[in-house]
Amino acid sequence: MQFPNPHDVKAEVIPGTEGWERMYPYQYQFVTDDEERNRYEKETFWFYDGLHYPEPLYPFDTIWDEAWYLALSQFNNRIFQVPPVRGVDHRIINGYVYISPVPVRDPEEIGARVPNFMERAGYYYKNWDDLEAKWKLKMEATIAELEALEIPRLPEVEDLGVVTGGVGESRGYHLIKNYDDLINLGIKCWQYHFEFLNLGYAAYVFFMDFAQKLFPSIPLQRVTQMISGIDVIMYKPDDELKGLAKKAVLLGVDQAVTDHREWEDVKAAVAKSPRGDEWLAAFEKARYPWFNISSGTGWFHTDRSWNDNLGIPLSGIQTYINKIRSGANIDRPMEHVRAERDRITAEYRELIANETDRQQFDELLGCAKTVFPYVENHLFYVEHWFHSVFWNKIRQVAAVMKEHGILDDIEDIWYLRRDEIKQALWDIVTAWATGVKPRGAKTWPVEIEWRKGVMQKFREWRAPPAIGVAPEVIQEPFTIVLWGVTNKSLSDWASVQDVGDPDSITEMKGFAASPGIVEGKARVCFGAEEIRDLMEDEILVAPTTSPSWAPAFAKIKACITDVGGVMSHAAIVCREYGMPAVVGTGYATKVIKSGMLLRVDGSSGHITIVR
Amino acid sequence: MNTVLAAKPDEAATKIPLLSWFEECTKDSIPLVGGKCASLGELISSGARVPPGFALTTAGFAEFMRAAGIQAEIAGLLHGLDHDDLDRLEKSSAAIREMIESRPMSIELEDLIGEAYRKLSVRCCQASVPVAIRSSATAEDLPGASFAGQQDTYLWIRGFDDVIHHVRRCISSLYTARAIAYRLKMGFPHDQVAISVGVQKMANAYAAGVMFTLHPATGDRSVIVIDANFGFGESVVSGEVTPDHFVVNKVTLDILERTISTKLMCYTVDPRIQKSVATEVPFERQSIQCLIDDEITELAWMAKKIEKHYGRPMDIEWAIDKALPAGGNIYILQARPETIWSNRQPAATATATASAMDYIVSSLLAGKRLT
Numbered sequence: 001m002q003f004p005n006p007h008d009v010k011a012e013v014i015p016g017t018e019g020w021e022r023m024y025p026y027q028y029q030f031v032t033d034d035e036e037r038n039r040y041e042k043e044t045f046w047f048y049d050g051l052h053y054p055e056p057l058y059p060f061d062t063i064w065d066e067a068w069y070l071a072l073s074q075f076n077n078r079i080f081q082v083p084p085v086r087g088v089d090h091r092i093i094n095g096y097v098y099i100s101p102v103p104v105r106d107p108e109e110i111g112a113r114v115p116n117f118m119e120r121a122g123y124y125y126k127n128w129d130d131l132e133a134k135w136k137l138k139m140e141a142t143i144a145e146l147e148a149l150e151i152p153r154l155p156e157v158e159d160l161g162v163v164t165g166g167v168g169e170s171r172g173y174h175l176i177k178n179y180d181d182l183i184n185l186g187i188k189c190w191q192y193h194f195e196f197l198n199l200g201y202a203a204y205v206f207f208m209d210f211a212q213k214l215f216p217s218i219p220l221q222r223v224t225q226m227i228s229g230i231d232v233i234m235y236k237p238d239d240e241l242k243g244l245a246k247k248a249v250l251l252g253v254d255q256a257v258t259d260h261r262e263w264e265d266v267k268a269a270v271a272k273s274p275r276g277d278e279w280l281a282a283f284e285k286a287r288y289p290w291f292n293i294s295s296g297t298g299w300f301h302t303d304r305s306w307n308d309n310l311g312i313p314l315s316g317i318q319t320y321i322n323k324i325r326s327g328a329n330i331d332r333p334m335e336h337v338r339a340e341r342d343r344i345t346a347e348y349r350e351l352i353a354n355e356t357d358r359q360q361f362d363e364l365l366g367c368a369k370t371v372f373p374y375v376e377n378h379l380f381y382v383e384h385w386f387h388s389v390f391w392n393k394i395r396q397v398a399a400v401m402k403e404h405g406i407l408d409d410i411e412d413i414w415y416l417r418r419d420e421i422k423q424a425l426w427d428i429v430t431a432w433a434t435g436v437k438p439r440g441a442k443t444w445p446v447e448i449e450w451r452k453g454v455m456q457k458f459r460e461w462r463a464p465p466a467i468g469v470a471p472e473v474i475q476e477p478f479t480i481v482l483w484g485v486t487n488k489s490l491s492d493w494a495s496v497q498d499v500g501d502p503d504s505i506t507e508m509k510g511f512a513a514s515p516g517i518v519e520g521k522a523r524v525c526f527g528a529e530e531i532r533d534l535m536e537d538e539i540l541v542a543p544t545t546s547p548s549w550a551p552a553f554a555k556i557k558a559c560i561t562d563v564g565g566v567m568s569h570a571a572i573v574c575r576e577y578g579m580p581a582v583v584g585t586g587y588a589t590k591v592i593k594s595g596m597l598l599r600v601d602g603s604s605g606h607i608t609i610v611r
Numbered sequence: 612m613n614t615v616l617a618a619k620p621d622e623a624a625t626k627i628p629l630l631s632w633f634e635e636c637t638k639d640s641i642p643l644v645g646g647k648c649a650s651l652g653e654l655i656s657s658g659a660r661v662p663p664g665f666a667l668t669t670a671g672f673a674e675f676m677r678a679a680g681i682q683a684e685i686a687g688l689l690h691g692l693d694h695d696d697l698d699r700l701e702k703s704s705a706a707i708r709e710m711i712e713s714r715p716m717s718i719e720l721e722d723l724i725g726e727a728y729r730k731l732s733v734r735c736c737q738a739s740v741p742v743a744i745r746s747s748a749t750a751e752d753l754p755g756a757s758f759a760g761q762q763d764t765y766l767w768i769r770g771f772d773d774v775i776h777h778v779r780r781c782i783s784s785l786y787t788a789r790a791i792a793y794r795l796k797m798g799f800p801h802d803q804v805a806i807s808v809g810v811q812k813m814a815n816a817y818a819a820g821v822m823f824t825l826h827p828a829t830g831d832r833s834v835i836v837i838d839a840n841f842g843f844g845e846s847v848v849s850g851e852v853t854p855d856h857f858v859v860n861k862v863t864l865d866i867l868e869r870t871i872s873t874k875l876m877c878y879t880v881d882p883r884i885q886k887s888v889a890t891e892v893p894f895e896r897q898s899i900q901c902l903i904d905d906e907i908t909e910l911a912w913m914a915k916k917i918e919k920h921y922g923r924p925m926d927i928e929w930a931i932d933k934a935l936p937a938g939g940n941i942y943i944l945q946a947r948p949e950t951i952w953s954n955r956q957p958a959a960t961a962t963a964t965a966s967a968m969d970y971i972v973s974s975l976l977a978g979k980r981l982t
Contacts, residue, residue, distance in 0.1 A: 083975060118972060125967065206970060210960070210974075214833075215832070217829065218860075222860070360960070360964045360970065363964060363967050364967050367967035603865040
């Protein structure tokens with residue numbers, strides 16, 4: 001299958017963005033001046049990573065892309081030696097990330113990698129629980145280090161203590177050093193992120209794959225259901241909200257909690273209630289660490305945590321209080337989920353035609369269940385907890401830069417690459433030490449202004465889903481499970497390019513993620529802060545959902561997302577609530593408007609807009 | 612019990628019923644009621660809703676022949692026939708069939724059939740309920756499903772006289788030229804052949820079709836595949852229309868796939884002549900789904916139950932009766948073991964059980980083909 005040539009796509013520069021390449025690392029560019037690299041790029045299959053990057057990447061946010069570029073590839077290729085695949089290569093066009101798994105082509109080399117992989121990956125699978133316990137300690141230590149990290153402001157004169165303590169170091173040096181430490185902690189955290197993940201996904205993918213070989217028509221959602229009902233901490237934040245709702249009712253402060261929309265007003269009202277202090281203390285206790293949950297995927301600086309915006313958890317608590325008042329049970333139906341999981345697993349198992357396959361099924365299911373908690377839990381530690389703290393530390397760096405005139409606004413920092421920030425900090429500390437004005441105060445604000453315009457133009461550009469030449473076989477487990485790259489998805493992508501006027505679309509298709517058919521009114525929410533506008537029994541349409549959206553699911557009767565697979569948050573939660581979900585539609589939020597009447601078929605993945 | 616016992620003839624026969632309701636039959640009743648009626652009885656015992664009916668048993672058939680007093684004449688007409696002599700075969704066949712269809716039946720037997728037909732009409736809340744009358748061959752006489760298919764079936768028969776008449780016609784089908792030739796060739800004595808006749812309420816199908824308890828294309832046993840059209844199932848079985856097509860998850864009963872076809876024609880009963888006729892589907896209904904989702908789910912649920920009862924994949928004919936209330940209007944007409952996939956040796960997907968690790972490695976090496 002042939003897709004547009006990457007260099008041709010890149011060559012059509014959007015007017016006014018000439019020179020955009022400097023916003024990203026140079027190795028991310030498709031090139032024409034290096035014949036060998038150019039040929040490799042032409043003959044390779046690149047697909048747009050819309051799963052992670054629905055929007056063009058801010059220069060600073062490229063940090064996580066580089067972090068996983070390194071981490072995924074090193075574990076695949078240098079640590080575990082996945083036999084047929086090296087790493088995943090990255091490029092950027094107009095702010096959109098394109099990736100490509102790099103195969104090992106020589107069969108002899110593949111064979112030579114097998115024993116290494118068996119020994120190394122085998123060690124992880126065999127000692128999974130112990131290694132995972134170790135992982136948790138490493139991760140908690142890394143987060144503790146991050147939380148303790150100070151971003152110093154530069155004083156007019158250093159404290160006397162620097163002299164009397166014989167410290168011998170200035171705040172200027174600490175600013176530079178701690179910025180480096182901050183970045184390094186982030187990179188380290190992403191090293192850990194991938195320690196287990198590819199192996200976890202491999203176990204997951206090949207269990208799914210085997211189930212589909214046995215039952216070609218089995219919906220993926222049913223395969224994932226066989227691994228449901230395992231307690232994972234991703235649900236903990238939502239459980240905390242439910243606990244706070246119950247406590248509010250119990251302590252008689254529920255009226256005070258639901259009477260106001262803003263957290264500050266609620267806090268004041270509760271404080272005046274007889275047992276309000278008790279509730280406020282419980283609220284504070286729940287915040288650390290559980291409110292370090294991002295309202296998005298956590299991948300972007302724009303994803304703010306509950307701690308950043310207490311209105312989000314507040315609206316969740318209010319939803320649950322109202323549910324309790326109406327007599328509903330707000331607990332997660334875990335017993336039901338597990339009973340249904342066991343029934344489905346047993347019935348499918350019963351349908352397997354022979355003993356050999358049944359044993360293989362048991363073996364792979366067991367392995368998938370072992371890896372499942374990590375596959376879910378790492379998200380809370382890395383993408384939510386670590387990232388939420390990390391973004392705010394970077395904002396502290398930005399505050400220093402603003403103080404020294406490099407930035408007009410704190411939120412401007414995201415327009416700079418992290419190495420440019422380092423340069424600017426050098427500019428600041430040397431100027432501060434010397435007692436002169438930093439050069440960047442004149443240059444950076446101009447550059448940032450230009451970059452803002454470029455980013456806007458990038459957003460209006462439509463990234464082709466795939467470029468280059470599609471291979472015959474894909475062996476990289478992430479590529480298969482996360483991005484769902486299959487023959488079918490490729491042809492779907494090819495057809496998406498033809499979608500014309502969004503106002504004329506009445507049918508859309510996504511992954512069937514949770515079964516059932518409903519009709520209802522659409523409510524398009526682009527962020528978690530908008531879910532408070534949801535009405536009972538509406539159909540939620542969102543770019544993607546994350547655990548911080550959990551309270552929304554208590555109100556709605558179906559969910560549609562742009563991005564995600566059958567393992568995504570929306571899919572899992574909808575299956576638990578027994579409501580239909582269609583995920584990974586690609587562009588539902590662009591086509592559907594709030595108030596439209598929709599018919600959602602979560603069994604087939606079809607959405608109909610009743611116009 | 613509704614079993615109707617023979618009046619007297621001889622001691623041994625008193626225990627053998629002349630008529631038998633389907634619900635009294637099981638798969639072991641083939642010598643008594645033939646394969647077709649026995650399988651309907653077995654289907655009922657699986658819990659499926661089958662249009663009610665009864666069978667004139669092989670004992671009833673024997674009583675008919677005895678009372679008609681034509682055995683000697685038949686033997687004479689068959690004597691010395693050669694299975695290759697088509698002319699004589701045809702002549703003898705015509706004479707025998709004429710005899711069977713015209714001689715008076717014993718009054719007792721007529722009464723038995725008449726009473727059973729009346730009870731059936733009461734059960735169906737319909738005066739002179741329309742029935743299908745078909746011969747039900749016993750395996751010993753006519754081995755091979757192809758022969759059973761040659762037996763006559765009469766649809767939309769109403770009223771006592773017509774019922775009696777068509778029961779006779781079914782009996783006489785035992786003496787078609789082909790059937791006679793076949794017995795001659797195989798050396799079956801003619802006086803030992805037996806036949807049973809089934810009388811069954813016609814399902815007045817709003818929609819009908821077939822379903823399989825595995826995917827006919829892939830052999831996937833986790834789904835039930837339903838093909839459906841408006842009217843009687845003939846249009847689906849014969850392939851005259853492209854039916855609506857549904858794939859239902861056997862485990863969870865949700866509808867995984869639906870393909871709604873343009874259904875140009877269907878078979879419905881012409882109320883004037885009380886016969887099934889090919890009709891054009893009205894334009895506005897051609898492209899709409901011919902079943903509601905609840906019906907699809909219930910069909911799949913029934914198929915699952917039937918498969919469980921028989922312990923093997925099944926091929927099932929069904930109809931939705933327009934005269935019955937929703938929730939109780941689905942009829943199972945026939946269920947046969949599925950043969951294509953079931954006769955294949957189920958090859959293991961895994962050659963031998965591997966550890967998860969070994970499986971992952973070999974799967975990684977194989978990769979996922981894109982083209």
